[in-house]
Amino acid sequence: MYWNANIECMAVDDLKKLQYRSFKNLINNLYSFNKFYHDRMKGAGVHPDDLRSLADVQKLPFMYKEDLRENYPTKLFNVPNTEIVRFHASSGTSGKPTVVGYTQNDLAYWTEALARSLTSIGIGSNDILQVSYGYGLFTGGLGLHYGAEKVGASVVPTSNGNTERQLELMQDLGVTAIACTPSYLMHMSYTAEKMGIDFRRDTCLKKAVLGAEPWTESMRAKIESAMGIKAYDIYGTSEQAGPMFSECEERNGIHIGADIMYVEIVDSDTGEILEDGERGEMVVTMLKKEALPLVRFRIKDITSLMKDECPCGRTSPRISRITGRADDMLIIRGINVFPSQIEYTLMRIPQIGDQYMIEVSREGALDNMKIQVEIKPEFFSDKVEDMVKLRAHIESELKKYLNLAVPVELKAPGALPRFEGKAKRVIDKRVM
Amino acid sequence: MKNENIITQLSIFVNNEPGRLAAVAGILRDFNINVKGFNLAESTEFGILRAIVDDPEKAFENIKSRGVIVKKTDIIGIEIEEDSPGSLFKAADVLGKAGMNIDYGYAYNGKNFESMFVRVDDPEKAVEVLKAAGIKLIKRSEI
Numbered sequence: 001m002y003w004n005a006n007i008e009c010m011a012v013d014d015l016k017k018l019q020y021r022s023f024k025n026l027i028n029n030l031y032s033f034n035k036f037y038h039d040r041m042k043g044a045g046v047h048p049d050d051l052r053s054l055a056d057v058q059k060l061p062f063m064y065k066e067d068l069r070e071n072y073p074t075k076l077f078n079v080p081n082t083e084i085v086r087f088h089a090s091s092g093t094s095g096k097p098t099v100v101g102y103t104q105n106d107l108a109y110w111t112e113a114l115a116r117s118l119t120s121i122g123i124g125s126n127d128i129l130q131v132s133y134g135y136g137l138f139t140g141g142l143g144l145h146y147g148a149e150k151v152g153a154s155v156v157p158t159s160n161g162n163t164e165r166q167l168e169l170m171q172d173l174g175v176t177a178i179a180c181t182p183s184y185l186m187h188m189s190y191t192a193e194k195m196g197i198d199f200r201r202d203t204c205l206k207k208a209v210l211g212a213e214p215w216t217e218s219m220r221a222k223i224e225s226a227m228g229i230k231a232y233d234i235y236g237t238s239e240q241a242g243p244m245f246s247e248c249e250e251r252n253g254i255h256i257g258a259d260i261m262y263v264e265i266v267d268s269d270t271g272e273i274l275e276d277g278e279r280g281e282m283v284v285t286m287l288k289k290e291a292l293p294l295v296r297f298r299i300k301d302i303t304s305l306m307k308d309e310c311p312c313g314r315t316s317p318r319i320s321r322i323t324g325r326a327d328d329m330l331i332i333r334g335i336n337v338f339p340s341q342i343e344y345t346l347m348r349i350p351q352i353g354d355q356y357m358i359e360v361s362r363e364g365a366l367d368n369m370k371i372q373v374e375i376k377p378e379f380f381s382d383k384v385e386d387m388v389k390l391r392a393h394i395e396s397e398l399k400k401y402l403n404l405a406v407p408v409e410l411k412a413p414g415a416l417p418r419f420e421g422k423a424k425r426v427i428d429k430r431v432m
Numbered sequence: 433m434k435n436e437n438i439i440t441q442l443s444i445f446v447n448n449e450p451g452r453l454a455a456v457a458g459i460l461r462d463f464n465i466n467v468k469g470f471n472l473a474e475s476t477e478f479g480i481l482r483a484i485v486d487d488p489e490k491a492f493e494n495i496k497s498r499g500v501i502v503k504k505t506d507i508i509g510i511e512i513e514e515d516s517p518g519s520l521f522k523a524a525d526v527l528g529k530a531g532m533n534i535d536y537g538y539a540y541n542g543k544n545f546e547s548m549f550v551r552v553d554d555p556e557k558a559v560e561v562l563k564a565a566g567i568k569l570i571k572r573s574e575i
Contacts, residue, residue, distance in 0.1 A: 194499065375445070375501070377501045377503075380443075380445050380501045380503055381503075382441075382443030382480050382482060382503055382505050382551070383535050383536070383551075384473045384474075384475055384480060384536075385535075387475065387478065387480070388475055391475075409476075409477040409478075410475075410477060410478050411447055411477070411478070412445050412446070412447050412478075412500070412501055413499065413501065414499055415447050
C-alpha cells in the first residue's frame, strides 16, 4: 500500500530530475531574496548559475546548527510573519534552543511525509494510534497527530506522562499502534509489568512507531519480544520539520521522501562526499521548505545511504539506522565511543534489564566511563561471587565491542532513572 | 515435608548507596517481619542482605510486592558446642572431606545455643553427612 505511489515509486532518473529542478528554484530564490544565503554563497564564490547538475550541489557551502542559534529566534525565516502558522522549539539538549517556523505549505509536506510513512508501516483508517510523544513545543506529538489523522487513523492524543492512565486507555480503547520514544515505550512496559498488564493478553497493540532518539536493533528485539509487537524506526528532526520518514514493512532502512529532502553523506572531518554505503554525517537540504530554508545543513546524525533497491517497490532513497550524532560521540582514552554501541552490547545480555546509564568523568587528564545496569530478579544469586562474575561478564562483552575497559555497576531493578520524553542516558561530569 | 534441618533464608539485593539498607529495613518493619539473624555481604556497588525471619514464605511475598529483588535460599544451622574448642573445625572438616564447599556462613546466637548458618550447594546432602558425623544441627522449629 502506497500513500502517494506517483512520487514514492517514481523512476529514479525522474526523481533526480525533480530534485534538480527543486534545487534550482530554491537556490535562485535564496540567492535573490535571502541575505544569509546570498552572503554565504558569495563568500564561497558560488553563483546559482554554477548549479548545472545535481552533483554541483556539493559546491554550495554547509550550514550548521550554530547558524540557527546565532540567528535565534527567527532571523533566518524567509517569509513574512503573516505566513507563519506555527512555531516549534528544540529542547536545547545540546546547547541553546532553536526555534523553527512553518507556513501552511510546510505543514502540508510534513503531514504528507508522515501519511506516506504511516501507510508504509501499514497504519491506516482501521487503526487506533496512541500518540505518546510530547505535545507542545516538541515536534513529535503534533507531527504524528496530524499525520495519523491524514491517513484516517483514530488518534488518542495522550502526549507523554501519566503512564498508568495511558495503559488503561490503551486497553479500554483497543489501541492498535503507538508512537513515542523507545525509552518511553520501555518505561510503559516496565509500568505495565508492575500493574500486572500483559501486552499480548490485555491489549490490542500490534505496532510501535519509535523515534526522536537513537536506538538499536538489539533494543528493537528486546521491545518486540517483551511486548509481542512490531517496532518501526521513524526519523526527523525539528530543523527538517519533525519526525517524518520511517521504515516500511521491510524494516531495512528509512525511506526518505526524495521530493522533500535531499540527503548527502559526508566525512565529518573533511566534509567530502562519501560513497553510497559508507557511513558518515548526514547533510540535508529541504526542497520544499518555506519558512526556514535549510541548504546543506550538517544535521550531525551518523548514517549511510543504502545502495540496494527495497522490495517494497518504493524507489525513494533509504538511510540506514542512525547510530548516533557526531556530537554524541564520546572520546574515552582516545577511543571513539557512541552511546548506541554501548546500548547494542547491553541489550544482548539477557541477565540485565533495558535501562542503563553512562557516566563520564575526568580524573586528572584521563577520561573515565562507568556504566550502570539493572539486574533482572531471576538472575539474582545470593553468592557475591556469582554477582561479581556476572559483572565481569558484562564488562568483558563491553570490552569486546568497544575495545575499552569500562567498569560496570549492578543495580536493583527500578534504581535507574526512567524517561518519559527523550532519554538522557549519558551524564557527562567532565568540565570542558 | 521438607527436611526439618533445612532453613529458609531470604536473600535481598541492596544497592550500596546511602539509605538503601534503611529502605529495605523499612519494608521489613512495615510488614512486621521479625529478623532473627542476618548478615550483609558487600561488593563495591551492591550488597546482599541475608536474613533469617519468622514466616519466611509470607515475608518473601511481602518484600517481593515492593519491587525488591528477594530470593529464598536453603541453608543449614550448625550448633557450636559451648566451651568446646574445635567444634567449628569439626563441621567444616566433615563438609570438606565430603567435597562440599561452604559458600558463606555467619554466626547466630540462639536462645539456648550458639550456632553458625552456612550455605552449601546441596543442603540435603550436607545434612546427611553432618548428622552421620554426629554433628548437631538446628531444627527450623528451634529458631
